[in-house]
Amino acid sequence: MKDVAEKAGVSRSAVSFVLNDRTSMGLSDETRDRVLAAAAELGYRPNAGARALAKKQSDWYGLVTEIVTAPFAVDIIKGAQDRARESDKYLLIASTESDPAAETAAIERLLEQRVEGLIYAATWHRAVVLPEIAREVPTVLVNCFDAEGRYPAIVPDERMGGRRATERLLAAGHRRIGLINLDPDIPAAVLRLSGYHEVLAEAGIPFDDELEVSGHATADGGYAAASTLLDLTEPPTAIFCANDRMAMGAYDAIKERGLRIPHDVAVVGFDNQELIARYLRPGLTTVALPFEQMGTRGVELLAAIIAGQSTATGTVTIDCPLLERASV
Amino acid sequence: MKDVAEKAGVSRSAVSFVLNDRTSMGLSDETRDRVLAAAAELGYRPNAGARALAKKQSDWYGLVTEIVTAPFAVDIIKGAQDRARESDKYLLIASTESDPAAETAAIERLLEQRVEGLIYAATWHRAVVLPEIAREVPTVLVNCFDAEGRYPAIVPDERMGGRRATERLLAAGHRRIGLINLDPDIPAAVLRLSGYHEVLAEAGIPFDDELEVSGHATADGGYAAASTLLDLTEPPTAIFCANDRMAMGAYDAIKERGLRIPHDVAVVGFDNQELIARYLRPGLTTVALPFEQMGTRGVELLAAIIAGQSTATGTVTIDCPLLERASV
C-alpha cells in the first residue's frame, strides 16, 4: 500500500480513502484515478485480514452444518453464500457431522476467526440444542428451531406443503387419497399430516384411518407402505408420500401390480430430491423444501440482527412450493 | 491478551509462548498453568486474524468448486476439510456455479484473504482451464486436470474402475456383457471403456459392437440404451452402466420386460450415488468415485507444495473401489 501511495505520489491515507470509496472525504477524481492506476499496475491486492483487524470487523459469518450427511445442505449453503457475497460478507463453513464435541470445537474455531454471527443449519427440520458458546455472537437457526425459543429461526412451512400436495390431488379429482407418512414424532410428519387433514376436512372428505400409514423413510419403507395401501379392499387412487425416497418405493409397488402412474394411481412426493424426483419415470410431482431461500433469509436475518435492526427471536416460516412433473 | 498477562502476573511474551506451545522457550510448568488458568477464567479467545497478520501466515486454503451443481462436491469438501483441520488449517470455500467471471472474482477474494494455496475441485472429471490469477499461489486440481499439465492434479482411476466392474460381472459367470457408456468425448467414458475392453480381451472374449451403446447420462438415456440392448437378438446377460442414473433407467427397462435383477440380467453402475444406488431395488452394485479421498489427498498435496516438499506437477490417480450390493 505504501508502494501504491508512492507510485501515485499521494499519502497512504489517500490510498486508503480511495480504496474504501470514501467519497465524503473530498478527493479529486484525478487523484482517485492516479491511485487506482498505480494499484492496478502494481498488482496491489488489499489484505483483508489486516483490514479486519483495523476495522474491528471481520465481514465473516460462520455457517455450521452437517454438510455431507444430507444432500440438502448444499442448497442452504448456496443461498447463504450468494446472499452473503452481495453484502460483501464471507461465509466460513464449518461442517460437523452431528458430533456434539466437534460442533463445539468448530464453533470455537469460528469465534477465534471473529465471525460476526453464526448460522446454524440442520439437514432435517427439527428441534436442536446449541452449545452454550454459540451465545457469544448473534445466531440464527435455519431448518431447525430452539426448543426454548432463544434463537430466531427459519423453517419450511411444512403444513402448507402438506396442504398443497393434498389440494393438487383433490384438484385432479381424487377422493381416496392415501398418505404414507414419516416417523410420526418428527415435526415434518406432524405438520404435513395436519395440512393433509385440513384440506380433506375442508373438502368434506371423512378421514379413513386405513389410508394413513407410516413407514421407514426409505424406498423399501415406501414400497411396503404402498403395498399395504394398494392391497386394501378399497385402495386409494392417489398417494401422498411424505418424502421422495418413499415415493420411489411406492412407484415400484404400483408398477409391480401392473398399475400405471398417474393413470391408475397418482403420486405426490415431498422434498424434491432432484436425483429421485426428476429421474423417476414418470417424473415425480413433489413439494419442494425451500433450502436455498432459507439460506438466503438466514443471512438476511443475521445481518439485520448484527446491524441492530432486528431483535426478533421468533420463527419465520418459508413457503414450500409444489413442483409439477408427471405423476398426477 | 494483556489482561491475561496481568492476571497471571507475567509478560505478554510469556502468554504468547504458552499459547503457541513454544516449549523450547523454557517455561516452567507452573507459569504455564497460571497463564492457562488466567486465560480460561477471562474467557480469552485468541484472535486468529491478528495472529495471521503477525505471523504472515493465514493458515487458510481456498477451495473453489461448483458446490451445488453436483452432489459429489460435498464429499470432496468433507475429505478436504477433515484433513485440513488435522493440520490446523482452515478451508475457505468459494462456490462458483461454472461462471468463469464469478470464478475469477471468487479466487480474487480468496487471495485477498491471503489463502496459502488453492484447491480447485471439479464436479466431474475433465480438463479445466484456470484463470491466470490462480498462479499467484500454489494450486492443486482435484477431479480435473490441466490440459497443459501446469498444475498437479488428483483424479479417479476410471480405467481401473471400468476393469473392476467388468471383472465382477465376469466373475459372476457372464460372457455377454453390455456396456452403456457416457458421452464418448469425456475422460470418464474413454477410460471406463478401456478398462472394460482390457478385461474382456484378457478373458479372451471378442468385442461385440452391438453390446456397446452410449446414451444420455440420465435415467431416460439409460432406459433407452438398455432397451436397445435387451431387444437384441442375442441380448446381454449383464449390463455395465457407466453411471448410476443410467442404471436407474436400465432397471426400468429390465423390469418392464419381466426380467429379474440379478437373476436374469445383472447390472453394475458407476458413481455410487447413494440416493440411487442404495435405494434402487435391488440395491445397485456400483463402482465408487473416491471423492472424499481425493479431497484429503488434495489438501495433503497442497500442504506439501506449500512446505516446499513437493514440486511435482504430475497427476495422481486414486482407486475406484467396487461396492457390492445386490444387482449382480
Added chain:
DNA sequence: ATGAAAGCGCTAACAG
C-alpha cells in the same frame, strides 16, 4: 485535500 501518528491483537527478536 494531505501527512503524521496512533492503534487493531498478536508474534518475535533481543537484551536483560
Added chain:
DNA sequence: CTGTTAGCGCTTTCAT
C-alpha cells in the same frame, strides 16, 4: 525466564 521494542498491513483521527 521477563520486559521492551518493533513490526504485520491497514484504518482513522486530527491537525495542517
